Amino acid sequence: MSQVESDVKTLVIDEQEVSAQAGQTILEVALENEIKIPTLCHLEGLSDVGACRLCLVEIKGNSKLLPACVTVVQEGMEVSTNSERLQKHRRTILELLFAERNHICSVCVSNGHCELQTLGQEQGLTHVRLPYRNPELGVDASHERFTVDHNRCILCTRCVRVCAEIEGAHVWDVMGRGINSVVITDLHEEWGKSTCTRCGKCVQVCPTGALFDKSKIGSDHPKYPDFLPYLNLMREAQ
Ligand code: FES
Structure with missing residues (x-):
């Protein structure tokens, strides 16, 4: 063989x-x-x-x-x-995500373009059975182009990985443990004062409204996470 x-x-x-x-x-x-x-x-x-x-x-x-x-x-x-068991677990995971931070779709810049929202709809989530935690989390708008709203972050770490693996800048990371985890730039510098290259890849791959472009506030705000395979292809071709 x-x-x-x-x-x-x-x-x-x-x-x-x-x-x-x-x-x-x-x-x-x-x-x-x-x-x-x-x-x-x-x-x-x-x-x-x-x-x-x-x-x-x-x-x-x-x-x-x-x-x-x-x-x-x-x-x-x-x-x-x-299976039914999996559907139950997925629903509970989604409910935990919605309950953990302040995901209020109607006032979110990513309303209509949010992967968490879409998944909730696809899984038939009409309400959350768990108590909302309503944490008081900050918003860092110090960057000239982008904002991070920690209330919308689901800690998927796509921003951390795209910054390290595609951009090679290693600006994003996760600080803290468990429920206290937050994404940070550099060693918890404000985003605007960090070593950010301003490429915006982190914003494009963020599945929710946690990272967004200031110029798109109040308007249709689609993101384009599908560009990554093309970047990888181009890199391999060089
Ligand atoms: S754990 Fe597999 S997609 Fe998140």
Whole structure:
């Protein structure tokens, strides 16, 4: 058997037999086969960190739910992506996200262009059963072009990863632990005084209204996170 043949894995996702390359994640294989798994922290072109847990899937023979974006396929795996148990968990995860900070869509700059909002709608979330925490979090508008509103941040770390992995600037990071975690620029400098290159990639990949362009306030504010694979392609071509 050649090396290439032995690197091919066969598995079942939602009763559909699919093949994959060794090392691919369940999410990658599902996407290749047009099987939709909800995600928030995942973004094509960035490394995966398994932060949001929305992509949890069930694997036969394993009592734990595993995040599809960081779980590598195995020969003979039987994966379920949309069971009742998973739907319940996804709903609860979304409710926790909505309850944790101040996500008030009607007064958000990303209303209508927010991945959290869209997922809530897709999962049929009509209300949150958990008490809202209503934290008093700051807004840093010190940057000449952009603003970070920590009330809208879901700590997906896309901004941290795009800044490090694509821009190579390493300006964003996460400070604190658990419920006290916040994204910061440099060593908790104001964004406007940080070493930010002003490229705006972090703003484009932010799934919510946490990072936004000041010039777009009060107007239609779409973001374009799909540009990353093209940047990677161009980089590889050079
Ligand atoms: S997309 Fe997999 S954990 Fe967030």
